[in-house]
Amino acid sequence: MKESYFFAYGSLVNRNTHQYADCSLARLHGWRRVWRHTNLRPIAYLTVEPDPCCEVDGLIAHVPNGDWSTLDYRESAYDRINIKHVISHPKLETINVAMYSLPNDKHSQPTGEQPVLLSYIDTVVQGYNREFGERGVENFFNTTSGWTAPILDDRQRPIYPRHQKLSPRETALIDANLRRIGNTPVNLSKGDSATWLGACA
Incomplete structure (x- = not known):
C-alpha cells in the first residue's frame, strides 16, 4: 500500500501549525498560488490554480495511516x-x-469585506523563511498572484487562529517584500478584533 502525503504551499509550510513530523521539501509543477475569497470563510485564503509557466515550492508531509480526517477538517473550505x-x-x-x-x-476575488490577514501572511512567510531562506521568501511573493487584495494589519491583535510570533528580522523581511510588491496593510480598527475573531472561530 502506498503511503499518503499532503503537499503544503501555505500555512502548512510552517511546521509550528501542525504535528506532522515526516516532512520534506518539494516542488509543484504547473500551478501558481493565488489569494481568493470563499463564501465558506470570512477572510481571504491562499489557494492554487493551474499555470503551466509556474512552479511552487513547499513541503510534503506524511499522513499516518492515511487518516485525513484532521486535515480535512482544518481545510474544510x-x-x-x-x-x-x-x-x-x-x-x-x-x-x-x-x-x-x-x-x-467556490471562490472569487478578495474584497474590502474579506481581506487577507497580515497575521496569516506572517505565519506562511515565517514557514518559507525557515525552509527556503530569504530567497525562498522572495520566490513565495513572486509565485503568488492576487497581491492587489486588501491586507488587514492585525499583527498586534492577531485574528488568524494559528498565528505565530515573529522575530524582528522576520517582521522586517515580510514588510520589505510587501513594500516591494506595492501593498500597504490597513490597520485594524479599534473594536474590529472581537468581530473578526468571532467570525473566524
Missing part, C-alpha cells in the same frame, strides 16, 4: 485533489500525494 504526477520530492518510494485547493466554483 478546500477540495483535496491528487497531484502525485506533477510534484518533485526526494522520496525514493512511490507515494500518493494530495493537496488542498479551492475549486473555481
